[in-house]
Amino acid sequence: MNILSHIVARAGPCDYRREPTDMQAPMNVFSPESAGLSPAVEIADLTKTYRGGKGRPPKDALKGISLSIPRGSIFGLLGPNGAGKSTLINILAGLVLKTSGTAKICGYDVDADQRMARLSIGVVPQELNLDAFFTPRELLELQAGLYGVRRRDRRTDELLRAVDLTDKANSYARTLSGGMRRRLMVAKAMVHAPPVLVLDEPTAGVDVELRRSLWAYVRALNKAGVTILLTTHYLEEAQELCDRVAIINHGQIVANDTTANLLARLDNKKLCVTLDADMPVLPDNLRQQGWEQTGPRQLAVAYRPSEAAVGNLLRVLQMNGAGIVDLSTDEADLEDIFLQLTRK
Ligand SMILES: Nc1ncnc2c1ncn2[C@@H]1O[C@H](COP(=O)(O)OP(=O)(O)OP(=O)(O)O)[C@@H](O)[C@H]1O
Numbered sequence: 001m002n003i004l005s006h007i008v009a010r011a012g013p014c015d016y017r018r019e020p021t022d023m024q025a026p027m028n029v030f031s032p033e034s035a036g037l038s039p040a041v042e043i044a045d046l047t048k049t050y051r052g053g054k055g056r057p058p059k060d061a062l063k064g065i066s067l068s069i070p071r072g073s074i075f076g077l078l079g080p081n082g083a084g085k086s087t088l089i090n091i092l093a094g095l096v097l098k099t100s101g102t103a104k105i106c107g108y109d110v111d112a113d114q115r116m117a118r119l120s121i122g123v124v125p126q127e128l129n130l131d132a133f134f135t136p137r138e139l140l141e142l143q144a145g146l147y148g149v150r151r152r153d154r155r156t157d158e159l160l161r162a163v164d165l166t167d168k169a170n171s172y173a174r175t176l177s178g179g180m181r182r183r184l185m186v187a188k189a190m191v192h193a194p195p196v197l198v199l200d201e202p203t204a205g206v207d208v209e210l211r212r213s214l215w216a217y218v219r220a221l222n223k224a225g226v227t228i229l230l231t232t233h234y235l236e237e238a239q240e241l242c243d244r245v246a247i248i249n250h251g252q253i254v255a256n257d258t259t260a261n262l263l264a265r266l267d268n269k270k271l272c273v274t275l276d277a278d279m280p281v282l283p284d285n286l287r288q289q290g291w292e293q294t295g296p297r298q299l300a301v302a303y304r305p306s307e308a309a310v311g312n313l314l315r316v317l318q319m320n321g322a323g324i325v326d327l328s329t330d331e332a333d334l335e336d337i338f339l340q341l342t343r344k
């Protein structure tokens with residue numbers, strides 16, 4: 001068995017409920033035998049202290065992080081600048097040496113099983129570090145060579161097609177737009193068919209349309225079985241894409257849950273209504289229930305969805321003779337939770 005098929009067989013994800021994608025999935029990473037294997041990423045008590053020097057004190061960038069990323073998930077790693085996200089990713093990628101603890105990718109320890117660990121992961125760094133004088137085709141072939149992927153196992157054309165760069169296959173990388181380069185970086189990270197793909201700020205500085213198309217590609221990869229770990233500063237991106245989210249602050253995990261559970265944590269919504277006539281004075285009973293006037297015909301009330309039903313809130317308004325012409329609700333989003341957890 002060659003190293004690639006070994007990876008695919010050993011490390012393939014195991015969520016068979018997902019529909020296979022009709023998109024050109026870069027690799028078939030499904031493997032029934034792989035069911036029940038170790039998580040895609042497993043980190044225990046991971047610490048990293050960057051050594052100080054020349055008047056700089058040492059920096060504890062990771063202070064004992066434990067994290068398990070299930071196979072088949074799209075996992076978001078969020079945190080403010082300097083929280084330790086890139087340090088963590090770079091340890092997984094074999095680019096930074098950890099100080100203590102363990103990190104495993106598909107069961108392969110990044111130290112003890114370095115080779116297999118590296119083959120199990122593809123990393124798209126934040127910086128666009130492409131050699132300007134190679135074409136996309138050459139860059140993908142070169143990368144495949146570096147990973148020892150045999151010619152017959154290479155899928156250069158398929159990858160180019162998947163990231164919509166077939167037209168540009170033979171143009172110098174320096175002639176590609178920023179968005180095209182980023183797509184090429186994703187293809188480059190996928191040449192060895194890693195079962196785990198890590199994207200560090202994949203859509204930073206990318207326009208809305210391209211962001212959507214990158215999301216679609218990430219979803220397609222995920223449907224094909226690739227576990228995705230991404231960092232992002234766009235919280236709506238995490239909210240839309242990720243099924244699980246961990247928030248890291250000052251080198252520690254401060255939240256790690258499904259996106260839905262995290263959102264449910266802030267049991268807080270706001271109901272805003274527009275009335276059909278001015279309400280000169282807010283009746284006492286409405287004020288006591290938390291209603292406030294936000295305009296001559298506008299009222300708002302904060303409520304806990306787990307405790308109050310909107311129907312009841314509206315009924316009280318109607319009992320006070322108010323006619324309702326419009327209403328909206330404001331939900332807590334990931335940004336609220338992020339700010340709450342990282343403000344300290
Ligand atoms: N090579 C290094 N030497 C010394 N300190 C470092 C080094 N790399 C990172 N750090 C420090 O470690 C901490 C974590 O940095 P890291 O790059 O992991 O943060 P991050 O969460 O990726 O931030 P950002 O959102 O800005 O990318 C920061 O305080 C940073 O200054």
Ligand SMILES: [Mg+2]
Pocket residue numbers: 085086087
């Ligand atoms: Mg970073």
